[in-house]
Amino acid sequence: MSAARSALMFALLPLFAGCQLVPMSSNDSKVSTAGMIRMQGTLSGDGGKLFFAPCNEQRRYAVTDKGNTGVLQEAASVVDKNGKAFADVRGNFVASKAQGSDGQADIYQLYRVERPSGACEDPNFKRLTIHASGNGPKWNLNASGKGLVLEREGKEPFAVPYMEEQMPEGRFNLITDANNQHVELYVAPLRCVDPSNGSVQHLTAELRVNGQVQRGCAYFGAMRND
Structure with a gap:
């Protein structure tokens, strides 16, 4: 300790x-x-x-x-x-x-x-609905009312509009098909620990890009409080 x-x-x-x-x-x-x-x-x-x-x-x-x-x-x-x-x-x-x-x-x-x-000086927080990230390789997704931006290690940032689908038990997913990419982010209200820094977040996230699955954690931005 x-x-x-x-x-x-x-x-x-x-x-x-x-x-x-x-x-x-x-x-x-x-x-x-x-x-x-x-x-x-x-x-x-x-x-x-x-x-x-x-x-x-x-x-x-x-x-x-x-x-x-x-x-x-x-x-x-x-x-x-x-x-x-x-x-x-x-x-x-x-x-x-x-x-x-x-x-x-x-x-x-x-x-x-x-x-x-x-984190107190995060310029993105006030305009986001959700932030999700994971590792192996590292990825980062920010969604707002204007669309989502997906960043993945070794790849160019990906900015596109999206649709949200509500699911039972507080789960939901974000879906987009653009630039020959099928992207889905599945989110569930479960405690999640980021192994890279030990941070604890209130949502688990699963990112799927053209069928490739990566897992991580997520939290609501200032534009979403449910």
């Missing part, structure tokens, strides 16, 4: 007492997130509490995992050398002057958690 992870785990010991690692959401106690706020920021532990600081802000909120997302354990798995992790979450944020914080963050959905690496 790294020193940074050990430090965060130690800071959060009172919270881990009696806890179990659970999926990123629990279907048995699913609560509608309509009307809740989505935020990105930094997670850190202090004095047995987990705190969330929104991107480019000085405020920090004391975190309560109301949606059983497993955010405490997930954060501990990806912290950097300073004991911090980037998180993309949805919940209720209530301002108050509680001791040691600027308010309370009740988290109901975890979209992704990863090591801090400039």
